[in-house]
Amino acid sequence: NAGVTQTPKFQVLKTGQSMTLQCAQDMNHNSMYWYRQDPGMGLRLIYYSASEGTTDKGEVPNGYNVSRLNKREFSLRLESAAPSQTSVYFCASRAGGYNEQFFGPGTRLTVL
Amino acid sequence: GENVEQHPSTLSVQEGDSAVIKCTYSDSASNYFPWYKQELGKGPQLIIDIRSNVGEKKDQRIAVTLNKTAKHFSLHITETQPEDSAVYFCAAIFRGGTSYGKLTFGQGTILTVHP
Numbered sequence: 001n002a003g004v005t006q007t008p009k010f011q012v013l014k015t016g017q018s019m020t021l022q023c024a025q026d027m028n029h030n031s032m033y034w035y036r037q038d039p040g041m042g043l044r045l046i047y048y049s050a051s052e053g054t055t056d057k058g059e060v061p062n063g064y065n066v067s068r069l070n071k072r073e074f075s076l077r078l079e080s081a082a083p084s085q086t087s088v089y090f091c092a093s094r095a096g097g098y099n100e101q102f103f104g105p106g107t108r109l110t111v112l
Numbered sequence: 113g114e115n116v117e118q119h120p121s122t123l124s125v126q127e128g129d130s131a132v133i134k135c136t137y138s139d140s141a142s143n144y145f146p147w148y149k150q151e152l153g154k155g156p157q158l159i160i161d162i163r164s165n166v167g168e169k170k171d172q173r174i175a176v177t178l179n180k181t182a183k184h185f186s187l188h189i190t191e192t193q194p195e196d197s198a199v200y201f202c203a204a205i206f207r208g209g210t211s212y213g214k215l216t217f218g219q220g221t222i223l224t225v226h227p
Contacts, residue, residue, distance in 0.1 A: 103155030
């Protein structure tokens with residue numbers, strides 16, 4: 001099993017450009033999450049999907065949209081990138097209950 | 113909503129010493145407290161967790177303690193090794209209602225173990 005995979009690993013955008021971060025998990029997990037990680041601020045939840053077909057806002061959703069394409073895939077879209085969105089983005093998945101969240105390797109995004 | 117404060121932000125120890133990282137949480141209904149380790153260039157990985165009906169949990173050199181009255185929990189690493197060097201995050205969640213596994217993370221602690 002690959003676990004949680006994310007593409008791309010690195011991306012540089014200009015202000016105003018759009019892009020989609022891809023995430024897939026092969027563990028048959030119900031819930032999936034998108035976090036951003038900034039220095040000194042830990043990980044903050046952007047959006048989550050409790051189960052296939054549902055999505056909800058997290059702590060910092062402004063400027064982002066998500067799609068739960070199927071049970072395996074959960075994408076994060078930046079419609080008009082801003083320098084404040086420069087960050088490392090992590091996708092995670094969870095089976096349910098108290099089960100741990102499994103994180104992907106991250107995407108490092110720079111917006112110029 | 114939940115708020116989690118983590119201290120210290122950086123911690124430097126000599127190999128073989130113990131390391132302690134502390135977190136406080138605001139929501140008294142929180143009932144699940146995981147700790148994650150993040151190595152350079154990688155995603156966080158769960159190393160230990162504790163539920164609110166337990167006061168302490170150990171796994172080899174790692175232990176977590178929980179004080180529900182004071183609303184704080186701590187990670188203890190004994191006999192530290194250079195490979196313990198990483199960023200450690202605490203987190204908390206109220207598992208119930210519509211929480212859906214939404215973790216609130218602390219700010220992280222950079223642990224450096226010197227040989």
